[in-house]
Amino acid sequence: MERLSVSLVFVLLVAMLFGCAGGTKDAADEGPKPVKIGAVLSLTGTYAGLGEAEKRALELEVDRINASGGIAGAPIELIIEDDGTDEAKAVAAAAKLIEQDGVVALIGASGTGQTMAMRGDVKRAGVPQISLAGGTVVTGEFDPLVFQTPWSNRIVVPFVLEAINRAGHTKVALLSDSGGYGKDGRAVIMENVASAGIELVADETFNPGDTDLTAQLTRIKASGAQAVLLWTAGKEAAVAVKSARELGLDQPFFGGSGQARVEFIEGAGEAAEGFIFGTGKSLVPANWGEGSVQFETVSDFATRFETAYGEQPDIFAGHAFDALTILADALDRVGPDASPQELRDAIEATNGVVGFGGTFTFSKTDHNGLTTDDLALYTVESGKWVPVK
Amino acid sequence: MQCGTMVAELLQFIIAGLKSGAVYALVALGFTIVFGATGAINFAQGEFYMLGGMTGVLLTTWGVPLPLAVVGAVMLTAVIGAAFELVAVRPIASGDPLRIIMVTIGGSVVLRQAALHLFGPDERALRPFTAGPSLRLLGAAVERQTLWVWAITAMAVVVLAVVYRQTMFGKAMRATSIRRDAARLVGIDASAMVTASFGLAAALGALGGLVVAPLTQTAFYVGSGMGVKGFAAAILGGLGNPVAAVGGGLILGLLESLTAGYLDPLYKDAVALVVLLGVLFLRPQGLLGGRGTEKV
Numbered sequence: 103m104e105r106l107s108v109s110l111v112f113v114l115l116v117a118m119l120f121g122c123a124g125g126t127k128d129a130a131d132e133g134p135k136p137v138k139i140g141a142v143l144s145l146t147g148t149y150a151g152l153g154e155a156e157k158r159a160l161e162l163e164v165d166r167i168n169a170s171g172g173i174a175g176a177p178i179e180l181i182i183e184d185d186g187t188d189e190a191k192a193v194a195a196a197a198k199l200i201e202q203d204g205v206v207a208l209i210g211a212s213g214t215g216q217t218m219a220m221r222g223d224v225k226r227a228g229v230p231q232i233s234l235a236g237g238t239v240v241t242g243e244f245d246p247l248v249f250q251t252p253w254s255n256r257i258v259v260p261f262v263l264e265a266i267n268r269a270g271h272t273k274v275a276l277l278s279d280s281g282g283y284g285k286d287g288r289a290v291i292m293e294n295v296a297s298a299g300i301e302l303v304a305d306e307t308f309n310p311g312d313t314d315l316t317a318q319l320t321r322i323k324a325s326g327a328q329a330v331l332l333w334t335a336g337k338e339a340a341v342a343v344k345s346a347r348e349l350g351l352d353q354p355f356f357g358g359s360g361q362a363r364v365e366f367i368e369g370a371g372e373a374a375e376g377f378i379f380g381t382g383k384s385l386v387p388a389n390w391g392e393g394s395v396q397f398e399t400v401s402d403f404a405t406r407f408e409t410a411y412g413e414q415p416d417i418f419a420g421h422a423f424d425a426l427t428i429l430a431d432a433l434d435r436v437g438p439d440a441s442p443q444e445l446r447d448a449i450e451a452t453n454g455v456v457g458f459g460g461t462f463t464f465s466k467t468d469h470n471g472l473t474t475d476d477l478a479l480y481t482v483e484s485g486k487w488v489p490v491k
Numbered sequence: 492m493q494c495g496t497m498v499a500e501l502l503q504f505i506i507a508g509l510k511s512g513a514v515y516a517l518v519a520l521g522f523t524i525v526f527g528a529t530g531a532i533n534f535a536q537g538e539f540y541m542l543g544g545m546t547g548v549l550l551t552t553w554g555v556p557l558p559l560a561v562v563g564a565v566m567l568t569a570v571i572g573a574a575f576e577l578v579a580v581r582p583i584a585s586g587d588p589l590r591i592i593m594v595t596i597g598g599s600v601v602l603r604q605a606a607l608h609l610f611g612p613d614e615r616a617l618r619p620f621t622a623g624p625s626l627r628l629l630g631a632a633v634e635r636q637t638l639w640v641w642a643i644t645a646m647a648v649v650v651l652a653v654v655y656r657q658t659m660f661g662k663a664m665r666a667t668s669i670r671r672d673a674a675r676l677v678g679i680d681a682s683a684m685v686t687a688s689f690g691l692a693a694a695l696g697a698l699g700g701l702v703v704a705p706l707t708q709t710a711f712y713v714g715s716g717m718g719v720k721g722f723a724a725a726i727l728g729g730l731g732n733p734v735a736a737v738g739g740g741l742i743l744g745l746l747e748s749l750t751a752g753y754l755d756p757l758y759k760d761a762v763a764l765v766v767l768l769g770v771l772f773l774r775p776q777g778l779l780g781g782r783g784t785e786k787v
Contacts, residue, residue: 146604146607147712148712150607150612150711151611151612151613153612154612280757306756307756307757308756308757309756309757309759309760311713311716312756313511313514313703313706313707314507314510314511314748314751315756316503316504316506316507316748316751316752317504317507317748317751317752317756318751318756320500320503320504320752324496324500337614337707337708337710338707340616340707340708341706341707341708344706345634348624348625348632348634349503349632350632365613365614365615365616365708368615368616369614369616369708371616371618
């Protein structure tokens, strides 16, 4: 027995020795050390639709960058972790990426709640984070390490309110969900209605997952509103516009980026006709004008995405594309061996980087970097969204 | 406000409540049937609701006409329900109610993730069973699909009642739920009855998911929320009693709708749960349950 354990220890030692030797040899062969980037995405759970699109965009871009020489010769190694649309899992994923994998930057999470949950680990490790979530809090509760790529409610809300006012509606009913996106939007809407010259005559909310909005819509109908502002990203939006028409609430509906989804138009059918929403110009790349840098960037990405996956990228894929574009741009400036701190400074110095969402220019106080110039107004016509002229 | 509009509003809330309630009733019936056969709660019941809607949508995208797609989706889900009992519940739980509960919790996660990979992460729409504008009833609107919800729920209840009362199969099911050992002694294959109960429960859940999909769309994640509602409805009425399950569903739907209408929509889920707790304290057998001796 004793002899067995002695020989076992010997075998282990030899194995370790060879293992180590093998390791160093591999590293010498590989050339430059890869730049490790971690991504926390919702590949399962409620936000799986977002996470899957984001994963595809990230993998597509990493392959493209690596094929064309990487960052000054060093390839990017992308490590993706699934958070299951769960905040606790997002924290665990961030900790794993930072501590075990030693990433220099984090992309994600897909959702606002998960993004905020990761903040503790991000701060402790001092690693920059580029979030793909649209919540205002992500950069509103400012942290030097945290950036975000989607059009935040902070710019979309005033843009849509102005459009409502321009259409001649001053008495408006608000219908928002009590989940992340709706609650976030509602707070920004409350701040901005007065300055947009709009009076909120009804303020109705519903829970994500609600299958019936009769009560809310009945009250809106009685409120004498001239228009309804719907702020939600969930499938309840389709229920809202359909029931509104059924109940004889014929006032025009307005919304934000939450309605820039084919599923909304499919689900609402004819009731979606005439719905007006504000979101990024890139939803219809021609908005930028053919031949412009923005147009070229967006259509090039769309073409490559379609070639690889056989379908058009949605806005979530676009936001992920932007996160990687910004990161690669910063890495190009500081080099593949930059520390997380140097990388953060370089990201903050991002100036005029053209992506899907628009033209990103970060500053010491603005980590979203987009403006209302990057937005456009759309309406639904014969089952498709078209820019409002 | 004028009296007329107030009546119309109340009527509108009642219609909305009975619409949601009818769907809860279908899901609750599934809970009741499995409980009757096994003495356990099937926590995968909500996933059958989801599977019904999703397979229905899938069949229509393959070009199957809507009525056939509905029937096909109900049958497919019933087969999945029975298969779930055969391959997971029976071998692992071997009739122990506590173990059955655990297997169905695990099974619900598996079914949900399988649906995510099979059908994709996005919500899907099913077209209304009959197109056209809503009907008017004393100033309140009734969507055509709502009439379908009621009609299909009523039909399911009647068919179920006839099967349970008149057929040999139904009598065997009832005998098993009243006393499993005695049923076995008179030659009833009790484990086949358990498999059948899962299939039947899955079919009822699927029916609920299908009939509501044109109104709300459906997605891989809708099952767990509906499972909670259906479970609450079954408890509210009294577990193990099909008539009570239907009553519980309708009462729950009405309570939610009236809370949303006259209190605050955000409290409607909470109010339903508070009432549920109250019922459990005062009448543990459920609002409509008997003394607890006869289960069906």
